[in-house]
Amino acid sequence: MNRVRVLSYNVRYDNRHDGHDAWYARRDGVADLVRFHRPDVVAFQEPLPDQRADLRERLPEYDLLGRGRKRDDGGEGCPIGVRTDRWRVTDDGTFWLSETPAEPSTDWDAAHPRIASWVRIRPREGTDGSVAPADSPLLVVNTHFDHVSARARRESARLLRERVPELAAAGGTDRATDATTDPAGVVDRVPQVLVGDFNCTAGSDPHRILTGLEPRTNGGSTDGTGDDPGNGTPDEHGDGTVDTLRDAAATADVRHGPRTSLTDFSRQIDNRRIDHVLVSPDVDAEAFATLADRDDRGRYPSDHLPVLARLRL
Numbered sequence: 001m002n003r004v005r006v007l008s009y010n011v012r013y014d015n016r017h018d019g020h021d022a023w024y025a026r027r028d029g030v031a032d033l034v035r036f037h038r039p040d041v042v043a044f045q046e047p048l049p050d051q052r053a054d055l056r057e058r059l060p061e062y063d064l065l066g067r068g069r070k071r072d073d074g075g076e077g078c079p080i081g082v083r084t085d086r087w088r089v090t091d092d093g094t095f096w097l098s099e100t101p102a103e104p105s106t107d108w109d110a111a112h113p114r115i116a117s118w119v120r121i122r123p124r125e126g127t128d129g130s131v132a133p134a135d136s137p138l139l140v141v142n143t144h145f146d147h148v149s150a151r152a153r154r155e156s157a158r159l160l161r162e163r164v165p166e167l168a169a170a171g172g173t174d175r176a177t178d179a180t181t182d183p184a185g186v187v188d189r190v191p192q193v194l195v196g197d198f199n200c201t202a203g204s205d206p207h208r209i210l211t212g213l214e215p216r217t218n219g220g221s222t223d224g225t226g227d228d229p230g231n232g233t234p235d236e237h238g239d240g241t242v243d244t245l246r247d248a249a250a251t252a253d254v255r256h257g258p259r260t261s262l263t264d265f266s267r268q269i270d271n272r273r274i275d276h277v278l279v280s281p282d283v284d285a286e287a288f289a290t291l292a293d294r295d296d297r298g299r300y301p302s303d304h305l306p307v308l309a310r311l312r313l
Helices: 023-037 049-058 150-170 172-178 205-210
Strands: 003-010 041-045 062-065 080-083 087-096 115-123 138-144 192-197 254-256 275-279 284-290 307-312
Touching: 003 023, 003 138, 003 192, 003 275, 023 049, 041 138, 041 192, 049 062, 062 087, 080 087, 080 115, 115 150, 138 150, 150 192, 150 205, 192 307, 275 284, 275 307
Parallel strands: 003 041, 138 192, 254 284
Antiparallel strands: 003 307, 041 080, 062 080, 087 115, 115 138, 192 275, 284 307
């Protein structure tokens, strides 16, 4: 059995109109927060190429993987940092949230191209025995849904509902050990963690699609603003698929911090937790926290609060 701490953090793109909250004033605060909490895996949303370079420079203990959403590798990215003293990366990649996910593209009325980056990792065996032998592979997927189009958010959720299990079964570089098929033809998938800024709250249609619940058809919000985990029955999409992801915030043994993940850099915006950690059934959520750390200026280092899940494989 192995434990892993996963942190998801929208660090806000480098916007020259942010004044005293511009990236140059926040980047050390972002890095300090990550270094203090020391997650095994940290997933960022929105950093531009120069920001990704800043994060690599300030977090040398992490292998930062992922590309930008534009064809030339520019634009915002969803990079994933992996602690090299505890984990090794066996495979990684990026796909687009569109009808042609293998190439840079935009669909479903999205305002911008949207991507999901992923890594498959295995633990290193520490000299002190603190890390389990390398027999606990894990797939981590990091994404950022469109902020304008509700349709794009729903279709992105449907795409991820299909692609995450496929990636978990693909096996990548370590295919011989990461995914096996029993005599009955059943594929053994590696544990999965999907994180990111979904631009919608728990109980909304995209969240319900990802967690195996039927989207609301009458009443309620389709892109909810409350922090309702929703109710419904898994595997009722009519396509024969079984949805397996669970919201770590709803299932965690311990929950800590605000019930929002949005700020204006100085104050929290109530009841808007749009940053999520979803896990497959073979991953137990021991604790979930929304981190309200401020930097040495007394301000939040981003317009989002990071979310941290302590998981057991």
